[in-house]
Structures are given as C-alpha cells and as structure tokens.
Amino acid sequence: MAEGGTPELKKEKDIIDALIKQQLIKGNVWCLIDSRWFKQWKQYVGYDTWNSGMTGESTTNPGPIDNSPLFDGDIKLKEHLIDELDYQLISKEGWDKMVSWYGTIENQEPIVRSVIESGMFVKHCKVEVYFLELKLCENTELQMLVPKQFSRADTIEQLAKVMKEEFHISENTEVRLWNKYMTNTFELLKPSHQTLQDAGLYTGQMIVVEQKNDDGTWPRDSNKSQSSKFISSSNQSMSLSHTSTRSSTSSSYYGYDSTLRGHGSKPGVCGLSNLGNTCFMNSALQCMSNVPSLTKYFLNDLWVDELNEDNPLGMKGEIARSYAELIKQMWSGKCSYVLPRGFKVAVGHFAPQFSGFQQQDAQELMAFLLDGLHEDLNRIKKKPYIEQKDTDDRSDQVIAEESWGNYRKRNDSVIVDTFHGQLKSTLICPDCSKVSVTFDPFCYLSLPLPYKKERQIEVFLISLDPTKKPVQYKLIVPKNGNIQDLCKSLNKCSPEIHHEKMVVTDVYNHRFHKVFSRDDGLNSILDRDDIFIYEVPVTDGNDPNTLILPVYLRVKKEKTSGYSNSQYCTSQLFGQPLLIAVPRKQCTYEYLFSAILKQIGRYVQEPAEADEWWKDKKHEANGDMEVSESSDTEDMTEGATGHANASTPSDEGSEDNETDEDRKGQRMFTLQLVNSYGSAEVQSILEDGQPLKLNSRSYIAVDWHPKAKTNFYDEKAAEEFETHASIHQRLLPKKTAIQLSECLQLFTTVETLGEQDLWYCPACKEHKQATKKFDLWSLPEVLVIHLKRFSYNRYWRDKLDTLVEFPTSGLNLEDYVINKEHGTPNYNLIGVVNHYGGMGGGHYTAYARSPLYEDWHYFDDSSVTNSSDESVCTKAAYVLVYQLAGTKSKLEKRISDKPAAMGAAPTPDAVGAAPTPDAVGAAPTPDADDTHIKADAMELY
Numbered sequence: 003m004a005e006g007g008t009p010e011l012k013k014e015k016d017i018i019d020a021l022i023k024q025q026l027i028k029g030n031v032w033c034l035i036d037s038r039w040f041k042q043w044k045q046y047v048g049y050d051t052w053n054s055g056m057t058g059e060s061t062t063n064p065g066p067i068d069n070s071p072l073f074d075g076d077i078k079l080k081e082h083l084i085d086e087l088d089y090q091l092i093s094k095e096g097w098d099k100m101v102s103w104y105g106t107i108e109n110q111e112p113i114v115r116s117v118i119e120s121g122m123f124v125k126h127c128k129v130e131v132y133f134l135e136l137k138l139c140e141n142t143e144l145q146m147l148v149p150k151q152f153s154r155a156d157t158i159e160q161l162a163k164v165m166k167e168e169f170h171i172s173e174n175t176e177v178r179l180w181n182k183y184m185t186n187t188f189e190l191l192k193p194s195h196q197t198l199q200d201a202g203l204y205t206g207q208m209i210v211v212e213q214k215n216d217d218g219t220w221p222r223d224s225n226k227s228q229s230s231k232f233i234s235s236s237n238q239s240m241s242l243s244h245t246s247t248r249s250s251t252s253s254s255y256y257g258y259d260s261t262l263r264g265h266g267s268k269p270g271v272c273g274l275s276n277l278g279n280t281c282f283m284n285s286a287l288q289c290m291s292n293v294p295s296l297t298k299y300f301l302n303d304l305w306v307d308e309l310n311e312d313n314p315l316g317m318k319g320e321i322a323r324s325y326a327e328l329i330k331q332m333w334s335g336k337c338s339y340v341l342p343r344g345f346k347v348a349v350g351h352f353a354p355q356f357s358g359f360q361q362q363d364a365q366e367l368m369a370f371l372l373d374g375l376h377e378d379l380n381r382i383k384k385k386p387y388i389e390q391k392d393t394d395d396r397s398d399q400v401i402a403e404e405s406w407g408n409y410r411k412r413n414d415s416v417i418v419d420t421f422h423g424q425l426k427s428t429l430i431c432p433d434c435s436k437v438s439v440t441f442d443p444f445c446y447l448s449l450p451l452p453y454k455k456e457r458q459i460e461v462f463l464i465s466l467d468p469t470k471k472p473v474q475y476k477l478i479v480p481k482n483g484n485i486q487d488l489c490k491s492l493n494k495c496s497p498e499i500h501h502e503k504m505v506v507t508d509v510y511n512h513r514f515h516k517v518f519s520r521d522d523g524l525n526s527i528l529d530r531d532d533i534f535i536y537e538v539p540v541t542d543g544n545d546p547n548t549l550i551l552p553v554y555l556r557v558k559k560e561k562t563s564g565y566s567n568s569q570y571c572t573s574q575l576f577g578q579p580l581l582i583a584v585p586r587k588q589c590t591y592e593y594l595f596s597a598i599l600k601q602i603g604r605y606v607q608e609p610a611e612a613d614e615w616w617k618d619k620k621h622e623a624n625g626d627m628e629v630s631e632s633s634d635t636e637d638m639t640e641g642a643t644g645h646a647n648a649s650t651p652s653d654e655g656s657e658d659n660e661t662d663e664d665r666k667g668q669r670m671f672t673l674q675l676v677n678s679y680g681s682a683e684v685q686s687i688l689e690d691g692q693p694l695k696l697n698s699r700s701y702i703a704v705d706w707h708p709k710a711k712t713n714f715y716d717e718k719a720a721e722e723f724e725t726h727a728s729i730h731q732r733l734l735p736k737k738t739a740i741q742l743s744e745c746l747q748l749f750t751t752v753e754t755l756g757e758q759d760l761w762y763c764p765a766c767k768e769h770k771q772a773t774k775k776f777d778l779w780s781l782p783e784v785l786v787i788h789l790k791r792f793s794y795n796r797y798w799r800d801k802l803d804t805l806v807e808f809p810t811s812g813l814n815l816e817d818y819v820i821n822k823e824h825g826t827p828n829y830n831l832i833g834v835v836n837h838y839g840g841m842g843g844g845h846y847t848a849y850a851r852s853p854l855y856e857d858w859h860y861f862d863d864s865s866v867t868n869s870s871d872e873s874v875c876t877k878a879a880y881v882l883v884y885q886l887a888g889t890k891s892k893l894e895k896r897i898s899d900k901p902a903a904m905g906a907a908p909t910p911d912a913v914g915a916a917p918t919p920d921a922v923g924a925a926p927t928p929d930a931d932d933t934h935i936k937a938d939a940m941e942l943y
Contacts, residue, residue: 134153140169140211154198177213305379328340379416451790456481555706739806832883
C-alpha cells in the first residue's frame with residue numbers, strides 16, 4: 003500500500019461509505035471511478051454483506067484504480083455512461099483517500115466534475131458528468147463553426163467572453179449573442195447573468211456572436227424586414243460588453259414565440275420548435291392539440307372558471323394557463339410553428355425530470371400533462387375522506403358504481419370527463435384462494451407486446467486444443483435463462499464439447515471481470531460484454547485432482563510520472579486471458595510454465611537455445627548500454643520473483659560477466675501470483691522444483707520480458723478467430739406484425755405476480771405470489787393506448803420494434819369490456835406518437851388528424867407535412883390516441899350552449915385575436931385571408 007498504510011478494512015469501508023453518501027452541495031467537486039474496479043473494491047472490503055465471503059483475500063484486492071474503461075481514447079469520456087452501471091461517483095476527499103491506499107495506474111489523471119444546480123425553478127444538485135458542447139460562430143461566418151465545451155452553470159456573460167477570445171474580438175467591443183434554432187430563426191440570449199442551463203441551451207446548439215457597427219447599429223437589425231425571424235422579449239436590445247450593464251436589467255423571455263406568420267398557415271396545423279431534445283414533448287402536445295373536445299374547452303375559455311389554484315395536488319394553475327396559451331397560439335392560424343418554451347418552463351417547474359434538455363419519454367410527459375391539467379382544473383375544491391368498503395359478495399355492477407362514485411367525489415375535471423375509464427382488478431391467493439376485487443380508474447392503457455422470450459448472445463469459444471483458433475458464435479438463449487442455458491445452446495452448435503465442461507467468463511480489459519456460476523442469470527450479460535467460454539477437462543470446479551487457474555499476460559511498462567504506488571507493479575495487461583488446467587497437488591513451477599507455453603504455442607515462437615535475444619543487438623558493436631531497458635528488466639524480474647534463486651534476466655550492463663548457466667536460465671517470461679485484477683503481486687512463485695501452493699482463488703500473471711514479447715509474441719496471430727455459421731444467422735425470428743388485439747388479449751390475461759411484487763393476503767396474513775387479472779369495465783371518450791416497447795432492468799435495456807397493426811377507424815373493443823351495460827365502444831384514431839431509435843435516445847414525431855380539416859398531418863418538430871390513413875401505422879408507433887365514435891360528449895354539449903361558440907365575435911383571447919403584449923413580435927395587420935382563417939377556426943367550436 004501507499005505510504006501511511008491501509009486502515010483496517012472495516013474502517014476503510016465505513017470511511018468511503020460515508021463519503022459516497024455525502025450530500026451534494028453546489029460548487030463541490032466529485033470524481034468518477036470505474037464501476038468494475040469499484041465493485042472489486044467492494045468485494046475486497048466486504049462492502050455488501052451478501053458478497054463478503056472473500057473479504058481481505060489478496061486475490062480480491064483491486065490494485066491501482068483504473069479508469070481507462072471510461073475513456074474513448076486518451077482523454078475523451080465515453081458517451082452515454084450511466085451512474086452506478088458504468089461509474090461510481092465519490093467526493094474528492096474520498097478519491098484522495100482511495101488514491102492514497104491503492105494508487106492509480108500510470109498516466110491517468112482523476113476525472114473531476116463539479117456539482118451544479120439543475121432545474122429551471124425546482125433546483126436540485128447534481129454532478130455535471132458531461133459538459134455542454136456548443137457550436138460557436140460569427141454573424142458574418144455562419145458556416146464556420148467552432149465546438150467548445152461549457153458548464154451548464156456558466157453564464158451568458160462568460161460565454162460571450164469566450165467567444166470574444168475565440169474570434170479575436172476586442173474586449174471593449176459591444177456584442178450580442180443569438181441562439182440559432184433553424185435556418186432563419188434566431189433568439190436573443192439575455193440577461194448576461196443567466197446560466198446557460200436557464201437559458202435553455204443544449205448540446206449541439208449553434209450560438210452566433212454579433213458585433214455592433216461603428217455607427218451604433220446592429221447588422222442583424224437591418225435584416226428584420228427580410229426573411230430572418232427574430233425572437234425577443236422587448237424592444238430594448240441586449241448588449242454584452244466590458245463596460246455595458248444594460249443587459250443585466252432585462253428579463254429572459256419564456257413565452258410562446260409565434261414565427262413564420264403567413265397567409266398559408268392553418269389553425270392547428272402548426273409545428274413546435276425543438277428547444278433541445280424536446281421532440282418527446284412536441285409529439286405528445288401535437289396529439290393532445292388534436293383532441294377536439296379538449297381543444298374546444300381551452301379555446302372557449304371554459305377552463306378559466308374551473309381553474310383551481312389552491313389544490314395542494316395541483317400546479318398552482320400554471321400547467322393549465324401555459325397549455326391554454328400554447329393551444330391558442332397553435333390554433334391562431336397565424337403560425338407555421340411556435341416555440342413552446344413557456345410550457346416547458348411550467349412543466350419543469352413542477353417536474354424537475356423534464357426541466358433539463360435530456361431526451362425523455364413522450365408517454366411519461368403525456369401522463370404528467372393529463373394529471374397536471376386534471377389537478378389544476380379539478381372542480382372539487384375540498385376533497386372528502388372516503389372510507390373503502392369491503393366488496394363482500396356484492397355484484398360487480400354495484401361495486402363498480404360505488405367505486406366510480408367515490409372517485410368522482412374527489413376527482414371531477416375535464417380530464418376525468420374525457421380521458422378516464424375504469425378497470426376491474428382481480429387478485430387470487432394461491433394458498434387459500436381468497437379473491438380480492440377492486441375497480442380502479444385509469445387515464446391510459448399500457449399494453450404489453452407479445453414477443454419471443456429469447457435473445458441472442460455472441461460468445462467466443464476457447465478450445466482445449468491450443469492449435470485451434472477461438473470461434474465466434476451467436477447463440478439463441480431464453481431471455482430470462484441462466485448460464486446453464488447458454489452452455490447448452492453452445493453445445494448444440496459444438497456437440498463435441500459437453501456443456502458441463504465449459505466455463506463462461508466476462509473478459510474486460512484483458513482480465514476476467516467475472517467468472518459465472520451455472521445458476522447466474524443471463525440478464526446480467528449486456529450486448530456490449532465480451533463473453534468467452536473456455537473448454538476445460540473437468541465438469542466440476544472442485545475436482546479433487548485438477549485445478550483450473552486463471553492466467554493473465556502482462557508486460558513491463560515504461561516508467562512515467564503520475565500517481566505511483568510501490569506495492570503495485572508497473573506491468574500492463576495485454577492479450578487474451580487463459581484458463582489452465584494443472585494438477586491440484588503436484589504442480590511445480592516448471593509444469594505450470596510448460597502448460598502455459600503449450601497453450602499459447604499457436605501464436606508464440608520459442609527462441610533457439612543459442613539465441614541471446616535479451617541483449618541489445620543495436621548497441622553491441624560500440625559497447626553502449628541501454629540503461630532504461632536494463633533497469634526495466636531488473637525491476638520486472640525482481641517484482642515477478644522476489645527471490646534470489648528465481649530465474650532472473652541478466653543485467654545488460656554486465657554482459658561480460660554472464661555465465662553459460664545465466665544464459666541458459668533466461669526465460670521469455672516469469673510467473674507471479676497476483677490479485678484477480680492482475681494489478682498487484684500477492685506472492686512470489688519459487689522455481690525450486692517444489693509443488694506450488696495453489697487453490698481455486700489463485701490467479702497467475704505471465705510477466706513477459708519486453709524484448710521477448712516483441713520478438714516472439716505474434717499479436718496478429720493471437721487475435722485471429724474463426725466465425726461459426728450461427729454468427730451469420732438472422733436475429734431472433736420475430737413476427738412480421740402484431741395485431742393490437744393480441745396486445746389487448748395479453749393485457750387481460752391472468753399473470754402471476756413476481757417475487758418482488760407480492761400481494762398481502764388478508765386471510766393468510768402474509769405476502770403471497772398471487773395471480774392477477776385485469777378486465778376493462780368502462781372506457782372513456784378519448785382512449786390513450788401506450789404500447790410498452792421498452793423493457794429494462796439494472797443490467798440491460800431493450801426496445802421492441804415489431805410492427806403493431808392497429809385500425810385507423812372502427813376499433814371495436816366490445817369483446818374486452820365485461821360490463822354488459824356498457825355502450826358500444828367503437829373508436830377512431832386521431833393521433834399517434836412515434837419513436838425512432840433505441841433506448842435512452844432516438845427521435846419522436848407524431849401523426850394527428852385535424853378535427854377541423856379532417857385530414858392527417860405528420861408533425862416532426864417545426865416541420866408539418868400532409869399525410870394519410872395508410873401512412874400512420876408503422877413500427878415506430880408508441881402511443882395511440884383514439885376517440886369514441888358517434889356520440890356527443892357532455893363537454894361538447896356545454897360548448898354548443900355557449901353563445902360565442904356559435905359564430906359570435908371571439909373574445910380577445912379567442913382564436914385569431916391579436917397576440918397579447920407578452921407574445922413575440924408585432925401582430926400582422928388583419929386582412930381578408932386572416933378573416934377567412936378565423937372563420938375556419940370557428941368551425942372547430
């Protein structure tokens with residue numbers, strides 16, 4: 003260990019545990035540690051009680067901290083790393099203690115990150131692992147982009163300073179910064195003290211710096227009468243200069259910026275600008291905008307009288323107000339697209355997960371919107387306490403009506419009127435057969451997709467025959483299977499190898515990250531993992547006669563500056579690790595050496611007996627000595643053997659003193675007992691002919707002489723492998739299409755609860771793995787169906803991209819509704835949210851049917867194009883929105899009774915009215931076309 007020694011392991015564990023759990027404080031510094039190294043440390047110190055069997059064992063010592071797996075190259079952090087899955091966060095104090103105890107590998111600096119406040123209104127601290135990368139350019143050279151990284155806590159003033167330095171602009175020159183959204187859309191950035199996060203900037207955003215003209219004018223002001231569209235919150239320009247402070251008094255704009263106003267715009271056919279990974283929000287909003295009754299409700303201002311600002315479960319009315327303003331902008335008939343910044347700010351105020359600019363889930367946003375609108379518009383001002391009654395032997399009809407009545411006593415809003423239905427849930431105890439029936443409200447149905455419960459895993463098979471190259475396979479295994487299933491699948495492809503004579507490993511950075519047991523689940527294997535399966539001569543790891551030893555290949559590294567630790571070698575792992583079978587009780591150094599040499603014989607050439615390969619041939623003629631190489635050789639040998647009678651490479655500076663016995667004893671590599679990471683020596687191995695003391699926890703390092711590796715190790719041959727026919731087979735065969743009816747059937751199928759989701763049986767007085775069944779009891783006017791394409795656990799994430807076929811009209815759910823008194827549930831499609839790409843990213847778009855023009859449109863952020871019934875059903879469909887056909891809702895009857903809705907002149911807040919003072923830009927002068935658009939919009943309500 004480093005100077006000062008290591009504290010007792012329990013004390014060490016307690017110290018780090020406390021430092022990991024420290025509260026995040028703005029401005030504090032934290033560090034990243036590779037999660038695999040950290041897991042090894044946890045095992046070494048017995049951090050988790052369930053994994054403390056090898057606490058303090060030298061083979062579990064993690065050795066120097068190695069963060070190299072976190073980097074893409076030398077200095078750039080890999081993208082999409084996940085906290086706790088890929089790295090562990092630890093305070094700087096904790097990092098320093100870890101380094102003092104274990105050191106780090108050479109040439110590796112700590113990954114230091116600061117704590118910043120995240121969120122627009124509801125601030126919470128987080129470690130900023132990834133910086134914000136902006137594309138900077140000058141107003142005169144918009145094509146010359148310079149990428150730069152910033153902290154989200156940096157201010158616009160700091161951004162301006164960096165841009166001045168980058169583009170060689172005088173410090174005293176007055177400048178303005180513009181956020182460029184699209185080809186001709188610019189937003190002025192202000193105030194100067196605002197952070198980049200609060201300004202809504204996101205990675206990839208283009209920032210333009212504009213210099214003031216000598217005559218005091220601004221270059222972009224002269225373009226306002228042309229094609230460019232400008233977004234500003236006031237007539238006062240914001241300036242950023244060394245001497246000007248005017249910008250500090252300006253307020254940032256968070257309203258709805260209507261842009262591209264023109265005669266061709268139609269009410270409701272309006273795009274939404276992407277504010278930075280907000281396509282998830284835009285797609286959900288487009289579907290909601292085209293729900294006729296809900297949009298009529300907001301356009302007719304019925305929401306104003308029902309606003310409930312005092313509801314403790316609500317959003318102070320902010321969600322309803324911001325949504326109403328957005329809908330009026332979208333249905334004004336004056337905008338090709340708007341910037342929904344005000345709505346996003348309002349959502350982020352109450353749901354911090356949506357406050358940043360990371361990609362989120364459209365369905366989750368839609369669910370939050372419906373819930374937020376419901377609570378903001380809940381007509382119940384004081385919710386009564388409702389005591390639940392036992393179902394006893396009463397009929398379903400009675401229980402359902404009672405449950406719905408109780409629910410409506412506490413929840414009465416336009417959202418409940420329009421979107422809420424009722425489910426019957428039946429639970430049955432497997433032991434006493436106790437039946438529990440409840441009727442619960444729902445706002446949307448999350449339908450599972452039937453799919454093949456199998457997956458493919460790519461593996462490499464390492465044969466016992468050392469002359470055979472590794473073979474790559476693609477194996478089909480049960481998705482929820484175990485390692486035994488993986489071995490059996492490989493046995494089908496290679497029947498000559500018995501599945502019980504296979505050892506499955508996860509190889510990472512030239513070492514065994516994990517050696518799996520037979521009952522380990524396959525869900526811990528990620529698609530990115532390198533899985534190597536080794537053939538071994540025994541079926542049991544505890545065979546009394548044979549021991550299977552993990553073996554690592556290492557080579558001496560050059561000495562460099564940086565963190566160092568005398569306990570740990572400066573060797574670097576390389577190549578593929580080995581599993582070597584040796585006698586359990588009579589294995590000598592020579593036997594082990596020969597067994598290893600035999601196993602690597604395919605790509606290692608043994609030197610001729612007379613070959614003095616360790617000498618530096620280049621300097622022999624003039625008698626020069628390569629000091630650094632000699633020093634490295636000595637260090638390697640002493641570190642690897644630690645004993646006088648171990649085979650020791652000769653000192654190149656004293657070649658004249660070498661004896662024949664010295665030359666004969668020179669080996670290409672030496673052997674060393676090391677920890678499971680291969681980074682720390684545990685014990686020297688003596689070459690004395692005596693049996694070695696080895697056990698199932700022993701790890702061997704093969705320490706190569708640098709010159710031997712260069713001369714005799716064929717890296718190209720070592721990396722060669724063959725591919726089995728299975729590698730070329732198609733991915734898991736899937737049905738070309740799934741019917742929506744199959745998803746509904748699966749949703750209403752009896753299932754057994756998981757072990758982590760037990761039900762408390764009131765009769766047995768304990769938790770049971772009961773059976774559960776859902777049935778549809780009543781359906782709403784607007785039915786939202788969420789297709790559960792995403793599945794994930796702590797180890798892996800997946801998306802099902804199978805095509806789900808659904809009707810655009812005439813969806814009859816009569817077969818799934820068990821309430822015999824329910825009317826005919828016949829639905830027509832009015833909206834679809836699409837998701838393209840994989841987990842954690844991708845892109846969202848929407849299809850929506852205009853209730854005004856009765857035609858389909860495709861919404862891709864600000865872009866809107868015409869579409870058709872035939873185009874909306876794709877395998878990207880994620881959320882479906884259906885409307886009940888042939889009936890008039892209570893809401894529509896209320897609207898039809900309102901005089902203004904029957905063609906009366908609209909109020910100032912109605913569709914087509916001039917924008918409020920907070921709206922962006924001056925309103926265009928009304929003309930004949932505007933009047934025509936107003937008339938069209940009035941037809942909607």
